[in-house]
Every structure is written in structure tokens, then in C-alpha cells.
Amino acid sequence: MLEHYQPAWMSAEHTLLGDSARRFTAEHIAPNDERWRQQHRVDLETWKTAGALGLLLADVPEAYGGMGGDFGHEAVIYRELTRAAEFGFTGGRAVHAIVAHYILHCGTEEQKHSWLPRMAVGEAIGAIAMTEPGAGSDLKGVRTRAERRGDKYVINGAKTYISNALNMGVLIVVAKTDPHAGSKGMSLILMDPRDTPGFSVGRVLDKVGMPSQDTCELFFDNCEVPIENVLGGVEGQGMYQLMGQLPYERAVLGLIASGYSERALALTVDYTKDRSAFGKPLFEQQNSRFKLADIATTVAVGRVFNDFIIGQCIAGTLDSATASMNKVWSSEALGDVVDQCVQLFGGAGYMNEYPIARMYADARVMRIFGGANEVLRELIARDL
Ligand SMILES: Cc1cc2nc3c(=O)[nH]c(=O)nc-3n(C[C@H](O)[C@H](O)[C@H](O)COP(=O)(O)OP(=O)(O)OC[C@H]3O[C@@H](n4cnc5c(N)ncnc54)[C@H](O)[C@@H]3O)c2cc1C
Incomplete structure (x- = not known):
């Protein structure tokens, strides 16, 4: 029934990409699910394979390394991935795409050119750190502080339940840049988690489900990031x-x-x-x-x-x-x-x-x- 129903948004190009995603899911996702569940993370190689096949950042313009498609291209990929009933890569890919969209829509030209091409090929996996032990739904309660000192932000605080934490190569941190400015005191700060002294990733959290997702705590202990890493180049825009x-x-x-x-x-x-x-x-x-x-x-x-x-x-x-x-x-x-x-x-x-x-x-x-x-x-x- 549903198999024969063709939505108005769907073109031949979407169908072709769906076929490619279906093959990728059968060859690279379904057979690895059990192993990923045991090791609590998806293989980095799988991300690179997806990137090489054009299955990451399908709706990001080609100028930034994406496929230049629309949200329909993303949709056909998710529809094929969910056929494997696997939540590790699929959930991680969703976070990755969401992070890419923050950079695409809010980032400076330099930030877009610096991160998106690497994200498109699976070299830099995206993660976003909003939630803290004391603040989840109510993000105004975020306590992680990014204090400006000269040409750097010094970040201190802790985050929890962060997806893609072991695999990530680019992290957006939600932090207070001005604790007295209410919602105007919040900023999103990009950082390279593999190359920022003072930053560390805690253990993989023991969850009820999604064991193949690398969900962890993050710790920031006087982490220094350049001020140009604030998303969009202007402080206080986070909320x-x-x-x-x-x-x-x-x-x-x-x-x-x-x-x-x-x-x-x-x-x-x-x-x-x-x-x-x-x-x-x-x-x-x-x-x-x-x-x-x-x-x-x-x-x-x-x-x-x-x-x-x-x-x-x-x-x-x-x-x-x-x-x-x-x-x-x-x-x-x-x-x-x-x-x-x-x-x-x-x-x-x-x-x-x-x-x-x-x-x-x-x-x-x-x-x-x-x-x-x-x-x-x-x-x-x-x-x-
Ligand atoms: C597997 C997993 C992966 C995650 N990945 C990420 C990630 O990558 N990055 C990230 O930043 N966070 C991540 N999170 C965190 C997730 O976004 C938060 O758990 C979620 O936003 C809820 O926040 P909280 O857990 O602090 O619950 P709380 O804010 O304490 O809320 C608890 C419950 O109270 C109720 N509640 C809260 N506020 C209201 C309200 N205004 N009105 C009515 N009821 C309300 C709701 O039922 C809610 O479920 C992840 C969580 C899990 C479990």
C-alpha cells in the first residue's frame, strides 16, 4: 500500500538516492548493529563510507562540500536507514546533520568552509552539548561558562548525555558568555574536541536502549578556544x-x-x-x-x-x-x-x-x- 504511494515532493533524483541509501544500509549498517551495540560506538570507517557515497549532508550546498540537495534527500536517507531498525548510526547521523545545519545557517563563511566539507566526508563527526547535570529542558539554567580573556574564551563546566561523544570531530558548546544578560548571555561555541587542552570525555553512559550510541559526559577545565569560534562571529546569539x-x-x-x-x-x-x-x-x-x-x-x-x-x-x-x-x-x-x-x-x-x-x-x-x-x-x- 505505502510502497506504491508517491508523495508530491519526491523526484526521480530522490528515488535514486534512496536506492543508494538502501544498499548502504544493507551492506554497512544492518550487519554491524550487534557489534556496535557491544562496543558502544559506530565504526568511524562507516561514517567515511557514508561520506564517500554522498550520504552525509545531503541538503547542504555543494559549495560547502554537501550534495546540494533538499530536505527530501535527507528524508529518503532516513527512511532507508530506519529499515535496519538500528539506532546508533541513524541517531548519530541525525545529530551530525543538525550540527551541520547550525553551522550552515548561523556560521560565518569561514566557519562553514572550515567545518562543513570535513563533515560531509565523515572526517569530522558533529556533536552538540546543550544538556548539563542541572539543566536540560530549561536551557536558561546552563552553567557552563565561556569567559573572554584577550583573544580566547576560557570554558569551564560539564555537560551530560551528549551523543557522538567518542566519535566527534566538531563540537558546538552551549555556554554562558555573559551570566548577567539573560537569554542574550548565551553563545554557541565551536571547538575541535580532538585538539583542545582541558577538554575531556567521560565514560559511555549505561542507557536503557541505544547501546551503540556513544552518549557521554563532557568536562571543560579551563579549555581555551579562539574568540573567532563563537558561532556566527557575534556573542550572545546562542538562544x-x-x-x-x-x-x-x-x-x-x-x-x-x-x-x-x-x-x-x-x-x-x-x-x-x-x-x-x-x-x-x-x-x-x-x-x-x-x-x-x-x-x-x-x-x-x-x-x-x-x-x-x-x-x-x-x-x-x-x-x-x-x-x-x-x-x-x-x-x-x-x-x-x-x-x-x-x-x-x-x-x-x-x-x-x-x-x-x-x-x-x-x-x-x-x-x-x-x-x-x-x-x-x-x-x-x-x-x-
Ligand atoms: C540518549 C540521549 C541522547 C541525548 N543526546 C543529547 C545531545 O547530543 N546533546 C544534548 O545537549 N543533550 C542530549 N540529550 C539530553 C536531552 O536532550 C535531555 O535529556 C532532554 O532535553 C530533557 O532534559 P532533562 O533530561 O534535563 O529533563 P528535565 O528538563 O529535568 O525534564 C524532566 C521531565 O520533566 C518534564 N518537564 C520538563 N519541563 C517541563 C515543562 N516546561 N512542562 C511540562 N513538563 C516538563 C518532562 O516530562 C521531562 O521529560 C540526550 C539524552 C538522551 C537520553
């Missing part, structure tokens, strides 16, 4: 820059969540057709059929909503409330879908050797990060 990029981030997360719902449905249809109980396949039991019919409907609605969002992104008209609706709806739908799919798998659905069990644990965080869904509901309500 506005964050607000400006949030719709993009939420569009990406909505897409990923709805892609995983599609995958969970496909896995469960296959399983219930294959396994029998009481003399017939589970799929022939009325409850299974009704549940799967409901899940398929949810998946179809999610796909159409996401296609609308993709169209808005391509047109440059996506607003924060609509993007938030998509992130909230798609991540909650995913939670519900994987929970019901686990039930249809029975005991097998609780065994980590089955992808559906891993998805159940991996998917939970999608309602928490990228803006907790309650915070996003508040944003949506403000627009009513």
Missing part, C-alpha cells in the same frame, strides 16, 4: 540560534520515529504470518489482524504527516509548532506501535536477539530527547 534550528531537528526526529514504526509493523507482519498457535498462523487470529490493521493505519497517517513536513521543509515554511506536533505525534505513535508489536511477538518480543525487543528499548528515548514531549506540547499550545 536565538537554538530556537531557529529547532524545527529542523524536530522534522528529523519525526521522520526517524515514523520510519521505525514502519519497520516494527513490517517485522511483526512477517513474524505473525510465520508463527502458528491453535492451529493457524498468529496473523489469522482476529486480535492480531485488528491490532495490525490499527498499526498499519497509524503508520500510514504518520507517513502522510511526515510527507507534509518534508514538503514544508523543502519550501522553507516549517514553523516550530507544526514541527513539534510531528515530533510529539510520531514519537508517541512509535512507543505505542513497538509496545503492541512486542505483545504480538509473545516471549520472543522480550528477547534481545529479536530486533523488535531492541526497538522497544531503543525507541523510549524518542519521547524525551530533542525536546521532551511535554515541553513541545507547551510550544504547540502557545500557538493556539
Whole structure:
């Protein structure tokens, strides 16, 4: 059904890129998932392979090393990646793309030319450090301080739950440059995490799911970075820059969540057709059929909503409330879908050797990060 539906935004070029992403996913993502889960990080080589195939920064202009496509090119890549039901590379790539967009839309020409070409080929993996032990949803509570001394910022503080922390080659740090200036005292500062004395990465955090994601604490102990590393070249723009990029981030997360719902449905249809109980396949039991019919409907609605969002992104008209609706709806739908799919798998659905069990644990965080869904509901309500 969905296989034959062609959204208005999709061109032959998008389809071709989707084919390439599908091959990449089958050859380089799916076979490595288990190993990455054990080692708590994705291989750096895989990032470089993705870069060589043009599968990173698909919607960044060619002048900065990207593919010169639009958000539809990004979307087809996420749709193929989520077919592997793998969250390490897929989630890390989303953070990488979000970081690239901060640089693209807020950076100076020099910053764009310095970082984006390396990010496009997978040499510099992007990470962004907003969250701290004492401040997550409420970023005004950030305590990390970047103090200007001569031609340098001296950064002190700590961050936590930071994705891509072991693999990163470029980091955006959210820091207070003026603790007395309220939201105008916040800045985003670019740094090279491999070459900044005083900076260190803590242990990989032990999470409920997404074990292949290198999520860590970061420590800044008198880290010196040149003042020209402030994103956009002007201090105090951090809060506005964050607000400006949030719709993009939420569009990406909505897409990923709805892609995983599609995958969970496909896995469960296959399983219930294959396994029998009481003399017939589970799929022939009325409850299974009704549940799967409901899940398929949810998946179809999610796909159409996401296609609308993709169209808005391509047109440059996506607003924060609509993007938030998509992130909230798609991540909650995913939670519900994987929970019901686990039930249809029975005991097998609780065994980590089955992808559906891993998805159940991996998917939970999608309602928490990228803006907790309650915070996003508040944003949506403000627009009513
Ligand atoms: C696996 C993982 C990866 C992550 N990656 C990154 C990363 O790369 N970079 C980064 O900076 N951060 C990252 N985070 C952090 C993530 O963005 C935060 O966890 C999230 O923003 C919530 O912040 P918090 O954990 O401090 O929760 P809190 O802000 O303490 O909120 C806790 C709960 O309170 C409720 N709540 C909070 N505020 C409100 C409100 N105004 N109205 C109603 N309810 C509210 C919500 O239910 C929320 O879930 C990651 C987190 C995880 C788990």
C-alpha cells in the first residue's frame, strides 16, 4: 500500500538516492548493529563510507562540500536507514546533520568552509552539548561558562548525555558568555574536541536502549578556544540560534520515529504470518489482524504527516509548532506501535536477539530527547 504511494515532493533524483541509501544500509549498517551495540560506538570507517557515497549532508550546498540537495534527500536517507531498525548510526547521523545545519545557517563563511566539507566526508563527526547535570529542558539554567580573556574564551563546566561523544570531530558548546544578560548571555561555541587542552570525555553512559550510541559526559577545565569560534562571529546569539534550528531537528526526529514504526509493523507482519498457535498462523487470529490493521493505519497517517513536513521543509515554511506536533505525534505513535508489536511477538518480543525487543528499548528515548514531549506540547499550545 505505502510502497506504491508517491508523495508530491519526491523526484526521480530522490528515488535514486534512496536506492543508494538502501544498499548502504544493507551492506554497512544492518550487519554491524550487534557489534556496535557491544562496543558502544559506530565504526568511524562507516561514517567515511557514508561520506564517500554522498550520504552525509545531503541538503547542504555543494559549495560547502554537501550534495546540494533538499530536505527530501535527507528524508529518503532516513527512511532507508530506519529499515535496519538500528539506532546508533541513524541517531548519530541525525545529530551530525543538525550540527551541520547550525553551522550552515548561523556560521560565518569561514566557519562553514572550515567545518562543513570535513563533515560531509565523515572526517569530522558533529556533536552538540546543550544538556548539563542541572539543566536540560530549561536551557536558561546552563552553567557552563565561556569567559573572554584577550583573544580566547576560557570554558569551564560539564555537560551530560551528549551523543557522538567518542566519535566527534566538531563540537558546538552551549555556554554562558555573559551570566548577567539573560537569554542574550548565551553563545554557541565551536571547538575541535580532538585538539583542545582541558577538554575531556567521560565514560559511555549505561542507557536503557541505544547501546551503540556513544552518549557521554563532557568536562571543560579551563579549555581555551579562539574568540573567532563563537558561532556566527557575534556573542550572545546562542538562544536565538537554538530556537531557529529547532524545527529542523524536530522534522528529523519525526521522520526517524515514523520510519521505525514502519519497520516494527513490517517485522511483526512477517513474524505473525510465520508463527502458528491453535492451529493457524498468529496473523489469522482476529486480535492480531485488528491490532495490525490499527498499526498499519497509524503508520500510514504518520507517513502522510511526515510527507507534509518534508514538503514544508523543502519550501522553507516549517514553523516550530507544526514541527513539534510531528515530533510529539510520531514519537508517541512509535512507543505505542513497538509496545503492541512486542505483545504480538509473545516471549520472543522480550528477547534481545529479536530486533523488535531492541526497538522497544531503543525507541523510549524518542519521547524525551530533542525536546521532551511535554515541553513541545507547551510550544504547540502557545500557538493556539
Ligand atoms: C540518549 C540521549 C541522547 C541525548 N543526546 C543529547 C545531545 O547530543 N546533546 C544534548 O545537549 N543533550 C542530549 N540529550 C539530553 C536531552 O536532550 C535531555 O535529556 C532532554 O532535553 C530533557 O532534559 P532533562 O533530561 O534535563 O529533563 P528535565 O528538563 O529535568 O525534564 C524532566 C521531565 O520533566 C518534564 N518537564 C520538563 N519541563 C517541563 C515543562 N516546561 N512542562 C511540562 N513538563 C516538563 C518532562 O516530562 C521531562 O521529560 C540526550 C539524552 C538522551 C537520553
